[in-house]
Amino acid sequence: MNWIISTLQQYPELSVFLALALGFFIGNIKIGSFSLGSVTGVLLMGVLIGQFKIDISPTVKSVFFLMFLFAVGYSVGPQFFRGLKKDGLPQVYFAIIICVLCLLVPYLIARLLHYDVGTAAGFLAGANTISAVIGVASDSIQQLNLSAAEKTALINKIPIAYAVTYIFGTAGTAWFLATIGPKLLGGAEKVIQECKELEAQLGQSVSDNDPSLRSALNRVIFRAFKVEDDWFKTPRTIKETEEYLESFGNRLFIQRVKKGEKIFEDAEDVKIQQGDLIVAGGQRGFFLTDQDHVGREINDPQLLSFTVESLSVLIINKEVIGKSLKELFNDDNLEKKLHGIGLNRISRAGVEIPLAPGIVLERGDQVDITGLKSEVDKAAAFLGYADRPTTSTDILFVGVGVLIGGLLGAMTIHIGNVPFSLSTSGGALISGLFFGWLRSQHPTFGRIPPPALWIMNNLGLNTFIAVVGISAGPGFVAGFKELGLSLFIAGVFASIIPMFISLLIGRYLFKFHPAINLGGCAGARTTTAALGAIQDSVKSNTPSLSYTVTYAVGNTLLIIWGVVIVLLFS
Numbered sequence: 001m002n003w004i005i006s007t008l009q010q011y012p013e014l015s016v017f018l019a020l021a022l023g024f025f026i027g028n029i030k031i032g033s034f035s036l037g038s039v040t041g042v043l044l045m046g047v048l049i050g051q052f053k054i055d056i057s058p059t060v061k062s063v064f065f066l067m068f069l070f071a072v073g074y075s076v077g078p079q080f081f082r083g084l085k086k087d088g089l090p091q092v093y094f095a096i097i098i099c100v101l102c103l104l105v106p107y108l109i110a111r112l113l114h115y116d117v118g119t120a121a122g123f124l125a126g127a128n129t130i131s132a133v134i135g136v137a138s139d140s141i142q143q144l145n146l147s148a149a150e151k152t153a154l155i156n157k158i159p160i161a162y163a164v165t166y167i168f169g170t171a172g173t174a175w176f177l178a179t180i181g182p183k184l185l186g187g188a189e190k191v192i193q194e195c196k197e198l199e200a201q202l203g204q205s206v207s208d209n210d211p212s213l214r215s216a217l218n219r220v221i222f223r224a225f226k227v228e229d230d231w232f233k234t235p236r237t238i239k240e241t242e243e244y245l246e247s248f249g250n251r252l253f254i255q256r257v258k259k260g261e262k263i264f265e266d267a268e269d270v271k272i273q274q275g276d277l278i279v280a281g282g283q284r285g286f287f288l289t290d291q292d293h294v295g296r297e298i299n300d301p302q303l304l305s306f307t308v309e310s311l312s313v314l315i316i317n318k319e320v321i322g323k324s325l326k327e328l329f330n331d332d333n334l335e336k337k338l339h340g341i342g343l344n345r346i347s348r349a350g351v352e353i354p355l356a357p358g359i360v361l362e363r364g365d366q367v368d369i370t371g372l373k374s375e376v377d378k379a380a381a382f383l384g385y386a387d388r389p390t391t392s393t394d395i396l397f398v399g400v401g402v403l404i405g406g407l408l409g410a411m412t413i414h415i416g417n418v419p420f421s422l423s424t425s426g427g428a429l430i431s432g433l434f435f436g437w438l439r440s441q442h443p444t445f446g447r448i449p450p451p452a453l454w455i456m457n458n459l460g461l462n463t464f465i466a467v468v469g470i471s472a473g474p475g476f477v478a479g480f481k482e483l484g485l486s487l488f489i490a491g492v493f494a495s496i497i498p499m500f501i502s503l504l505i506g507r508y509l510f511k512f513h514p515a516i517n518l519g520g521c522a523g524a525r526t527t528t529a530a531l532g533a534i535q536d537s538v539k540s541n542t543p544s545l546s547y548t549v550t551y552a553v554g555n556t557l558l559i560i561w562g563v564v565i566v567l568l569f570s
Helices: 002-010 012-029 038-050 058-083 086-112 117-127 134-141 148-184 188-202 211-218 238-246 325-330 333-338 375-381 395-410 423-441 450-507 515-526 528-538 547-569
Strands: 218-225 253-260 262-265 278-284 307-317 341-346 351-353 366-371 384-385 411-414 418-420
Touching: 002 012, 002 384, 012 450, 038 148, 038 450, 058 134, 058 395, 058 411, 058 423, 058 450, 058 547, 086 117, 086 515, 086 547, 117 134, 117 148, 117 450, 117 547, 134 148, 134 307, 134 423, 134 450, 134 547, 148 211, 148 450, 148 515, 148 528, 188 238, 188 515, 218 341, 238 253, 278 341, 307 375, 325 333, 325 395, 366 375, 375 384, 395 423, 423 547, 450 515, 515 528, 515 547
Parallel strands: none
Antiparallel strands: 218 278, 253 262, 253 278, 307 366, 307 384, 341 351, 341 366, 411 418
């Protein structure tokens, strides 16, 4: 044991990886539906390892924290700026009000209980489950006119207060929004019914709410049939056949025709008649009645052995933006450019949204399409930018983005005698927002693949948290004993009061639909766990419709509050 401790002290970088490994292990352990999460797990393990008095250069945490903040901004940038447009402004205003409440309530409680600035910053971070405040507030405290020892003491209190309040901030908020939230909006049964009505307006089947069915119904498939229906006694063209099937509400495409032993593909002049074999492609839900209109399904390996492509496309075409899926596929001119294409899923700011006819496409949406390669390539060129899988990250884009943000954040403006600065961390966040939006406008550069973005987000934040925990370890136990229970109770009020007020504001002032209200509250508080709990509670995935814009606003403002809380106390 002594050898391990001395080795960690001699090579402190190893202690970071130990904290990460143990933290992710502890954080992923579930008790019922609750888990600590990786961030809290890494923090606690870092504190435990920190008892060995291991010194780590603060530069390590700064580098990883800047990487994390830039990635956060990059992820939500397109939705953040989209929300500033007219149609998204109510949700933006709602998110701003929630974020202001999430600042004022912890601030007032901290003042009432006479917390110092370090405890108040950690209290704000934990109650609102916004881990990045730890770094932003620490940077801001470093700018105060205090001695080095005083700054260190205050900064070391931040993770203590965060750890005490974070657990209820996460689990408590999810429970409150999912269980109490619907009751405040008219009752659970009423909210469930209103969500079903919203789904009907969007054209989404209520049965899609069952996760075991939803993924199947949204998946594009290809099936083979033997043509037996009497309608085909007269030979029909492929176009006539597709129009015939569409008259029954089924948007399907004939991909191949087999006559005897000969197979035809992309042959418009081929006529289909009784006895022929065909392959139709489309979403699974469209096949439910086809055997009544075509013939029995068959298994012909030769006929079904052909190549299809699935591709993710970034929506940037102005002809498509602002149109619902129903409008898109009912417009003859546009539909021709999407012939043979089926939709697998739509995601907005990384959050999957309902695949329903009433969903309106926005710039920067990610649409997964499937079909023959020639048709997929044609559709991708029309919709926007084909986001083909790659492992390459535009490091030039990332490096310049973090550098510019850091330089801007390092600038200090004096308001009276008070120095105001976003700090390098706040600057990196703002830069990430702009560069993420820039990428959505010009997708030919600035690519950060999802796996790389995941590494920047998770490894960046958790490495930062590991170093914070290890550095604060020696004073953590004493601080926890001093503040533990009272701070935890205060954190309960700081987490719940803003959500309670926000739900009422959303209902009576903004008059939001309950699904939009609940999803907006979860988004502005940046609690993905709450979104999942809400969707389970209301038996609908419609709350995700308001999550993306409010999440983008919340993820920006709540991090900036790390600077504001220090200014308010200083």
